[in-house]
Amino acid sequence: MEEMVNVFLMGKKYSVPSGLTIMGAMEYAGYQLVRGCGCRNGFCGACATIYRIKGDNTLKFCLACQTTVEDNMYVAMLPFFPIVKPVYDMEKTKPTEQIMMQLYPEIYSCIGCNACTKACTQELKVMQYIAHAQRGEYEKCAEKSFDCVMCGVCSARCPAEISHPQVALLARRLTGKYIAPESKHLTQRVHDIENGDFTKLLEDVAGKPIEELKELYNHREIEE
Numbered sequence: 001m002e003e004m005v006n007v008f009l010m011g012k013k014y015s016v017p018s019g020l021t022i023m024g025a026m027e028y029a030g031y032q033l034v035r036g037c038g039c040r041n042g043f044c045g046a047c048a049t050i051y052r053i054k055g056d057n058t059l060k061f062c063l064a065c066q067t068t069v070e071d072n073m074y075v076a077m078l079p080f081f082p083i084v085k086p087v088y089d090m091e092k093t094k095p096t097e098q099i100m101m102q103l104y105p106e107i108y109s110c111i112g113c114n115a116c117t118k119a120c121t122q123e124l125k126v127m128q129y130i131a132h133a134q135r136g137e138y139e140k141c142a143e144k145s146f147d148c149v150m151c152g153v154c155s156a157r158c159p160a161e162i163s164h165p166q167v168a169l170l171a172r173r174l175t176g177k178y179i180a181p182e183s184k185h186l187t188q189r190v191h192d193i194e195n196g197d198f199t200k201l202l203e204d205v206a207g208k209p210i211e212e213l214k215e216l217y218n219h220r221e222i223e224e
Contacts, residue, residue: 005071022049022064022075036077042066045151048078048121061119061153081152083163088170095174097136104167107134109160116154116164122147126154126164133167139179141171 002017007025014029023040027033038046047064054072064077086103093099100107107130116126129144145168154164192198205213 005069005073007069007072008074010076016069018069018071020069022051022062022067022069022073023047025069026064026075036079037065040065043149045121045149048081048151048153048156050076050078061121061157063121063149063151078151078153078156081156083152083155083166084161085163085166090173090177093170093174095136095138095178099174100133100136100167100170103170104133104163106160106162107167110134110162111160113159115157115159116162119153119157121151121153122149124148129168129171130162130164133171138171138174141168142175145171 002019004015005018007014007016007022007029009026009029009031014025016025016028020028023033023037036047038044042063042065045063049062049064049067051060051062051067052058052074053060053070054074061078064075084104084106088103093103110127110130112127114127116130117124117128120126124147125144129141132138132141132144145165148165148168150165150169152165155162158164205216208216
């Protein structure tokens with residue numbers, strides 16, 4: 001028999017198999033997940049979760065889809081966090097030193113508490129990439145924040161109310177559009193798609209039965 005552990009979901013105690021993720025434990029307990037479940041593989045950041053283990057006052061943060069339950073775990077789901085999202089036009093937004101001040105002035109109120117880094121579900125150096133953004137080092141900010149899944153936990157813990165994921169996203173957009181070298185093969189591929197070179201191929205693939213698609217996927221040619 002599987003080892004069972006006690007978890008507290010929405011304040012109610014449940015006994016669940018020890019190998020389940022928090023998300024799996026919720027479904028095992030009978031909850032039907034219709035939101036906050038996303039990709040289920042740790043990429044979308046939709047299932048941000050706060051938990052505490054009995055006897056330990058430390059609040060811990062994670063993604064429910066990739067964190068295994070522990071005995072006497074008290075779980076609370078973090079609802080969508082309404083971080084600041086200024087509207088801007090990338091054709092008019094340039095990688096100047098002033099752009100962050102214009103769109104995200106709150107980053108200059110950072111007190112260096114490092115709560116954002118400690119809370120990050122992906123263990124990113126959040127405070128460090130915000131520092132790069134402050135200095136206009138957008139390429140470094142983009143690199144440090146590349147694995148961000150936009151869960152918003154860092155912003156939920158920030159006393160300066162910084163919208164860390166949105167700052168990082170702007171840095172990556174600026175880097176991709178203005179700083180990084182042009183990917184010529186990608187530009188050519190986009191041109192080919194717009195020219196209709198792949199239309200018949202896509203229609204053929206869309207018309208194949210699911211089993212044939214699985215076979216094609218399993219035996220696809222993978223570039224080194």
